[in-house]
Amino acid sequence: MNRLPKTRQLQVFRQILRSGSIRAAARELGLAQPTVSRTIRDLEQTLGAQLFLRDSDGTRLTEAGLAFSQRAQLILEELLRASHEVEQINNYSHGVLNMGFSSLMLMTVLPTVTDAFLARSPHVQMTVKEGQLSALLPMLRSGELDFAVGTIEPSSLVEDLITEPLMTASFSILCRRGHPLEQAQTLEQLSKARWLLPESTMGYYRRLMVDFQAMYTRLPNLIRTDSLICALNMMLHADYLTVVASGTCDSAILSDRFAVIPVNNVPSASYYIVWSEKMLLTAPAKLFIQLLKEEVRRTQW
Numbered sequence: 001m002n003r004l005p006k007t008r009q010l011q012v013f014r015q016i017l018r019s020g021s022i023r024a025a026a027r028e029l030g031l032a033q034p035t036v037s038r039t040i041r042d043l044e045q046t047l048g049a050q051l052f053l054r055d056s057d058g059t060r061l062t063e064a065g066l067a068f069s070q071r072a073q074l075i076l077e078e079l080l081r082a083s084h085e086v087e088q089i090n091n092y093s094h095g096v097l098n099m100g101f102s103s104l105m106l107m108t109v110l111p112t113v114t115d116a117f118l119a120r121s122p123h124v125q126m127t128v129k130e131g132q133l134s135a136l137l138p139m140l141r142s143g144e145l146d147f148a149v150g151t152i153e154p155s156s157l158v159e160d161l162i163t164e165p166l167m168t169a170s171f172s173i174l175c176r177r178g179h180p181l182e183q184a185q186t187l188e189q190l191s192k193a194r195w196l197l198p199e200s201t202m203g204y205y206r207r208l209m210v211d212f213q214a215m216y217t218r219l220p221n222l223i224r225t226d227s228l229i230c231a232l233n234m235m236l237h238a239d240y241l242t243v244v245a246s247g248t249c250d251s252a253i254l255s256d257r258f259a260v261i262p263v264n265n266v267p268s269a270s271y272y273i274v275w276s277e278k279m280l281l282t283a284p285a286k287l288f289i290q291l292l293k294e295e296v297r298r299t300q301w
Contacts, residue, residue: 003046004046005043005046005047005072006043007076007079008039009039009040009042009043009046010043010072010075010076011029011076012025012029012031012036012039012040012043013040013043013051013068013069013072014069014072014073014076015028015029016036016040016052016059017061017069020058020059021058021059022036022037022040022054022058022059024058040052047064047068049062049064049065049068050062050064050065051064051065051068052065073142073143074142074143074276074278074279076143077142077143077144077279078143078278078279078280080096081096081143081146081279081280081282084096084282095121095123095124095125095282095283095284096124096125096127096284097124097125097126097127097146097282097284097285097288098126098127098129098144098145098146099126099127099128099129099145099146099147099148099149099285099288100128100129100130100131100133100136100139100140100145100147100148100149100150101128101129101130101148101149101150102130102131102132102133102149102150102151102245102271103130103228103244103245103248104169104244104245104247104248104271105149105292106128106130107228107247107248107251107253107254108247108248108251108299109292109295109296109299110128112295113288113291113292113295114126116291116295117284117287117288117291120287121284121287124284129145129148130228131226132150132151132198132199132200132205132226133148133150133151133152133200133274134200135200135226136148136150137161137274140161140274140275140276141160141161141276143276143278143279145275146275146279146281146282146284146285147273147274147275147281147285147289148273148274148275149166149271149272149273149274149292150271150272150274151205151269151270151271151272152270152272152274153206153207153270160276160277160278161274161275161276161277162274162275162276162277163272163273163274164272164273164274165270165271165272166271166272166273166292166293166296167270167271167296167301168268168269168270168271168301169245169246169247169268169269169271169301170245170246170266170268170301171208171243171244171245171246171266171267171268171269172243172244172245172246172249172260172261172266173190173241173242173243173260173261173263173266174235174241174242174243174244174249174254174258174259174260174261175235175239175241175258175259175261176235176236176239176257176258176259177256177257177258177259179239179241179259179261180239181193181241181261182259182261183261183262184261184262184263185262185263185264186263187212187263187265190241190261190263191218191219192220193239193240193241194220194221194223194234194238194239194240194241195219195221195222195223195240195241195242196222196223196224196225196230196231196234196235196240196241196242197222197223197224197242197243198224198225198226198243199224199225199226200226207267207269208243208266208267211265211266211267221240223240228244228248231244232254232258235258236257241261243266245269245301246260246301247299247300247301273289273292
């Protein structure tokens with residue numbers, strides 16, 4: 001291959017993936033359909049391979065197209081980051097920072113860290129995604145997120161990602177205040193309760209399933225979800241129990257309406273900062289991580 005693909009070709013290629021067809025991609029890009037088709041033909045000629053199979057339902061990737069798509073997304077995201085960083089250095093841009101967090105960070109240190117960050121970088125545009133790390137990993141790998149914070153078991157660190165230990169947090173069983181089982185002290189006493197437990201089976205939650213295995217298999221009304229809002233609503237109005245980080249229980253938002261059930265054998269979790277080894281951290285990401293570490297060290301977990 002004597003020539004490299006052009007950035008515009010990569011952008012058109014990505015839009016076809018997102019839209020599902022050349023016609024829809026042309027509409028989203030504001031281009032004529034023949035222009036989009038010609039751009040993809042030129043890209044395929046440059047690469048020497050067919051990327052899409054066209055049929056009445058739209059387009060689908062060939063084997064070569066699938067391999068190319070995994071790299072193309074990273075290339076575009078890295079180019080975007082590079083341009084933002086250069087523009088920020090020259091004071092022509094406000095910068096961009098995309099992050100992912102589990103609910104513990106959002107319910108505890110995020111407001112303080114954000115205030116400290118914006119005091120030093122007041123014009124950075126921030127986006128925050130909420131979710132368990134298992135749900136955030138695809139966005140890390142595709143370059144949509146600069147970094148994420150979540151739980152990983154130290155014995156099963158994730159390949160192709162850089163992981164940096166942040167802290168260890170205790171977990172507790174939570175119920176609404178006044179729940180009939182609020183004073184229970186053993187898992188056996190809770191085995192017939194309604195439970196709402198994490199959908200994720202990665203890292204900490206895999207360990208939780210192992211430790212609670214005897215109870216997991218006997219729970220009569222188990223619902224799985226990674227949504228904290230869903231869990232809180234089900235606890236308040238349908239008497240479900242759940243497992244959350246103890247720091248979340250202590251937040252002002254929850255402490256008035258929810259109580260920790262005094263069961264002592266709930267395992268702790270290791271939290272990590274995670275980013276793709278294929279992408280360099282931007283200056284805003286490095287600053288936010290530095291401030292996050294400082295606040296985490298000051299917080300009782």
